[in-house]
Amino acid sequence: MAILPTDLIAIILSKLPVKILLRFLSVCKSWNSLIKTPNFIKLHLNQTLISNSERHLLLYYPFLYSAELDTHHDQITFSELHHPLNPQQVHLFGSCNGVICIADPSKTDIVLFNPIIKSYRNLPVNQISEPNLGYMLFGFGYDSKNDDYKVLCLVQGFTANQVFFTEAKLYSLNNNSWKSVQGISFYILYADCHGILVNEALHYMVNSNEVGGLEGKFIAKFDLQTESFSLIDCPKLVDESESNLMIQITELGGCLCAMVNYHKVIILDGLKRVDFWVMKEYGNKESWVKLCSIGQDCIRSNLQIKPIVYSKDGKRIFLEIDSLKFGWYDLESNNVDKFTPHGLPGGALETASFVGSLVLIGNELCSEKETLPKKKKWLRRRLEPYLL
Numbered sequence: 424m425a426i427l428p429t430d431l432i433a434i435i436l437s438k439l440p441v442k443i444l445l446r447f448l449s450v451c452k453s454w455n456s457l458i459k460t461p462n463f464i465k466l467h468l469n470q471t472l473i474s475n476s477e478r479h480l481l482l483y484y485p486f487l488y489s490a491e492l493d494t495h496h497d498q499i500t501f502s503e504l505h506h507p508l509n510p511q512q513v514h515l516f517g518s519c520n521g522v523i524c525i526a527d528p529s530k531t532d533i534v535l536f537n538p539i540i541k542s543y544r545n546l547p548v549n550q551i552s553e554p555n556l557g558y559m560l561f562g563f564g565y566d567s568k569n570d571d572y573k574v575l576c577l578v579q580g581f582t583a584n585q586v587f588f589t590e591a592k593l594y595s596l597n598n599n600s601w602k603s604v605q606g607i608s609f610y611i612l613y614a615d616c617h618g619i620l621v622n623e624a625l626h627y628m629v630n631s632n633e634v635g636g637l638e639g640k641f642i643a644k645f646d647l648q649t650e651s652f653s654l655i656d657c658p659k660l661v662d663e664s665e666s667n668l669m670i671q672i673t674e675l676g677g678c679l680c681a682m683v684n685y686h687k688v689i690i691l692d693g694l695k696r697v698d699f700w701v702m703k704e705y706g707n708k709e710s711w712v713k714l715c716s717i718g719q720d721c722i723r724s725n726l727q728i729k730p731i732v733y734s735k736d737g738k739r740i741f742l743e744i745d746s747l748k749f750g751w752y753d754l755e756s757n758n759v760d761k762f763t764p765h766g767l768p769g770g771a772l773e774t775a776s777f778v779g780s781l782v783l784i785g786n787e788l789c790s791e792k793e794t795l796p797k798k799k800k801w802l803r804r805r806l807e808p809y810l811l
Contacts, residue, residue: 433457437467440477441521441539441779464781468520475735477779479538481523482772485512489538490764492776493735496751501766507534507543515773516574516617517563517625521780524563524574535563535572535596535784538777544785546574546594550601554580557588560611562618562625566647572596572784573647575604575618575625579611593650596784607643607652619672621679622705623647626655626672640670642679657681658700658711669727675740676733678702681711684727695719697728699740715740715754732776743774 427435436444436458444467448455457463471477480499482488487504506513508527516524516533526533530553536543553559557580565572574594581587591606609629618625625645642655657670658681667686674680681700696718704710717728729743730752740752742759750761 429453429457433463433466437463437470438474441467441781444781445540458781464783468778468780468782471521471778471780478732479777479779480731480741481515481518481538481775481777482768483513483515483525483775484773485528486768487511487513487525487538488766488768488772490766492732492741496749496760496762496764499762499764501764501768503768504538506536506538507545508532515775516561517620518775518777519563519565519572519620521778521782522563522572522784523777524561526561530559533561533574535574537780537782537784539779540781540783542782542784544596544599547600551576551578551592554578556581556583558614560614560617560627562620562627562645564618564620564623564625564647566623568648569597575645575647576601577607577611577618577627591645604650605652607645609641609643611643612640613671616671618645619674619679621674621677626679628670628672629654642672655679655702655706656708658683658702658713660698671727673730675699675701675714675730676737679705680714680730682727682729694726694728699730715752715757717752717757717759729774731774746772746774749774 436447444458448458476493478492480490480492482501487506488501489504490499490501492499506525508525510527512528513525514528514530516526521539522535522537524533524535531548533546533548534543535546557578560577562575573596576592576594578590589606589608591604592601593604594601607629609631612628612630616628618627624647627643629641629643630639631641640657642657644653644655646653660683669684669686671682672679673682679702683698683700685695685697687695696716698716699714700711701714702711726745731741731743733740734751738754740754742750742752744750748761749764750759752759
């Protein structure tokens with residue numbers, strides 16, 4: 424390896440999983456320095472995103488659990504994920520490039536955290552507070568133009584005189600501070616749905632009786648680069664007049680995805696079906712396409728079916744069913760293969776996904792003593808004279 428150019432070594436190492444790279448920090452000084460450079464961290468992240476590898480499932484609320492996704496479902500095993508928050512109960516605000524944004528239930532302690540390398544940063548929260556008559560929503564993402572990770576805090580509520588108000592503040596990791604930004608004058612529909620990250624923008628379902636002469640539901644988009652809001656049209660539904668439908672949004676395969684849940688007359692009686700729509704060309708309202716429609720003949724569900732991620736070959740979708748069950752939906756056969764992962768905690772949970780990365784948020788990558796098992800140190804000592 425000593426005769427290989429550094430650029431070639433970087434390309435080879437960038438194809439390896441994060442956990443192996445953490446061990447390689449202790450192989451030699453040159454590898455240690457290379458793996459810690461910002462350029463290599465970005466190279467590794469790009470390789471991971473292109474190859475669609477190092478994918479992990481994340482269960483949250485009230486505790487964090489994770490599992491490797493790219494394995495047969497009989498082998499998916501969840502284990503508790505330790506994090507810097509105290510107490511351990513968490514809310515998840517979003518994930519991006521291997522970093523997750525989490526907070527304690529009171530939202531007085533907010534952390535950016537890379538679960539694989541254990542790097543984290545506590546955000547200053549003295550400038551934000553939840554209103555007495557209202558709610559507070561967040562969103563988390565990356566601004567590539569400024570190479571900055573940002574957290575959006577939206578506050579909506581009513582004054583003592585029942586006057587509606589809205590505020591927005593944005594945190595910048597580069598500046599480690601919050602600032603006021605343009606708010607949104609429309610009602611956010613779901614007080615427990617944080618911003619959905621797609622195309623370096625955060626998205627929220629909103630409703631207004633008067634938006635440019637139109638009425639109904641819209642998607643509010645907050646651009647992390649321009650730091651401003653705009654509106655995106657929802658897909659045009661043939662039966663949108665049906666009273667018992669609920670539209671929510673998520674991200675699926677890098678696209679904005681609308682989940683349209685059609686309930687029976689009484690919502691608690693269960694779903695009639697759920698449609699998944701994806702925006703194939705971001706920002707083009709004409710590019711909304713119905714991806715699939717899942718009915719009760721295919722799967723029994725009482726409340727909601729949520730798509731989490733595509734399979735690696737893109738032929739199946741990993742589903743969360745009623746916050747309690749899981750399954751793979753086959754896009755060709757329209758069948759759902761339900762299963763129960765190992766190590767699944769009890770109770771209702773929310774599901775998300777993240778990728779493994781070397782992205783540093785706070786402290787440095789783990790040291791040699793923390794990453795190299797003792798029984799392997801003899802190998803490093805034997806190799807070190809040849810690798811330095």
